[in-house]
Amino acid sequence: MRALLIWWLMGALAAVTACLAAPKGYVCYRAQAPIGVDGRLDDRAWQDAPWTDPFLDIEGEAKPRPRFRTRVKMLWDSKYFYIAAELEEPHVWATLTRHDSVIFHDNDFEVFIDPNGDNHEYYELEINALNTTWDLFLPRPYKDGGQARNDWEIPGMKTAVRIDGTLNNPAGTDRGWTVEIALPWKALAACAHRPAPPADGDQWRINFSRVEWLHDLVDGRYRKRPGTREDNWVWSPQGAINMHMPERWGYVQFSTARPGTASFRPDPTAPARELLHRIYYAQKEYRKKYGRWAATLQELGLDDAAELRITPDGFEAATGGLRIRQDALLSSDP
Numbered sequence: 026m027r028a029l030l031i032w033w034l035m036g037a038l039a040a041v042t043a044c045l046a047a048p049k050g051y052v053c054y055r056a057q058a059p060i061g062v063d064g065r066l067d068d069r070a071w072q073d074a075p076w077t078d079p080f081l082d083i084e085g086e087a088k089p090r091p092r093f094r095t096r097v098k099m100l101w102d103s104k105y106f107y108i109a110a111e112l113e114e115p116h117v118w119a120t121l122t123r124h125d126s127v128i129f130h131d132n133d134f135e136v137f138i139d140p141n142g143d144n145h146e147y148y149e150l151e152i153n154a155l156n157t158t159w160d161l162f163l164p165r166p167y168k169d170g171g172q173a174r175n176d177w178e179i180p181g182m183k184t185a186v187r188i189d190g191t192l193n194n195p196a197g198t199d200r201g202w203t204v205e206i207a208l209p210w211k212a213l214a215a216c217a218h219r220p221a222p223p224a225d226g227d228q229w230r231i232n233f234s235r236v237e238w239l240h241d242l243v244d245g246r247y248r249k250r251p252g253t254r255e256d257n258w259v260w261s262p263q264g265a266i267n268m269h270m271p272e273r274w275g276y277v278q279f280s281t282a283r284p285g286t287a288s289f290r291p292d293p294t295a296p297a298r299e300l301l302h303r304i305y306y307a308q309k310e311y312r313k314k315y316g317r318w319a320a321t322l323q324e325l326g327l328d329d330a331a332e333l334r335i336t337p338d339g340f341e342a343a344t345g346g347l348r349i350r351q352d353a354l355l356s357s358d359p
Contacts, residue, residue: 297345
């Protein structure tokens with residue numbers, strides 16, 4: 026039975042890994058001109074910022090391509106981290122008007138930021154076409170017992186939405202909507218555990234998501250189609266319908282170089298991170314089956330070069346100068 030479990034587990038992990046490319050990377054240049062947050066994306070500074078690749082299905086390339094294009098730009102200066110998004114949408118609609126509503130019950134755009142890439146203490150922002158926002162803080166992912174802090178706010182944040190067409194009017198066909206966000210470094214610094222604003226070359230983990238619902242027209246109004254699930258389209262695929270796997274988020278690399286002249290540097294710790302997360306997920310499945318943590322990599326069917334030990338709280342695994350524990354917290358190996 027144990028051999029069967031290990032065979033199944035390793036096959037599932039291999040299947041997920043095989044269909045996922047490495048997390049995406051983006052060079053974010055320092056803004057060369059002022060940015061007025063009005064949702065129009067026509068400031069001169071934005072002309073210097075490249076677009077990301079178009080979003081893919083959250084599970085990766087193996088799934089169908091999204092029906093509508095979504096892409097993002099990023100810039101920064103001494104006060105703000107700027108994010109611009111362009112969402113192609115032939116029917117722009119939104120219903121939620123109260124701040125900190127569960128915005129993904131509408132079509133929305135979402136931002137996830139983990140400044141130091143340790144899988145804990147990360148930020149989430151959701152926004153709909155009415156410019157209604159939901160900002161929240163996660164001490165740790167939901168899968169590790171985390172609970173969202175909805176009382177967390179982003180003081181000084183600026184957001185704006187522009188509709189290219191009409192809002193909540195099914196009479197015609199729209200082009201879509203654009204979002205512009207300015208996140209104050211002062212707010213992001215609260216749990217960043219690293220300089221904010223960043224230094225030239227610093228990399229933070231980040232991802233973006235778009236929730237899109239199928240809809241019908243009922244009495245001349247948009248209504249979500251009963252019995253259907255939402256589509257989840259993202260910049261850096263997660264491999265599962267779960268945005269709260271920070272290890273799969275992309276990288277933003279901040280640069281003071283002249284726009285267009287810097288190259289993205291792949292994370293040298295990526296192989297160690299990948300192996301530690303394989304061990305982490307294998308341990309989760311092993312404990313679910315046997316009621317305890319595996320004491321050796323061999324019990325998990327792994328023969329990689331890593332250390333594994335049982336701790337009073339769970340386990341720790343270490344390799345390549347990094348360490349992971351049972352709640353997915355990554356840290357430097359002392």
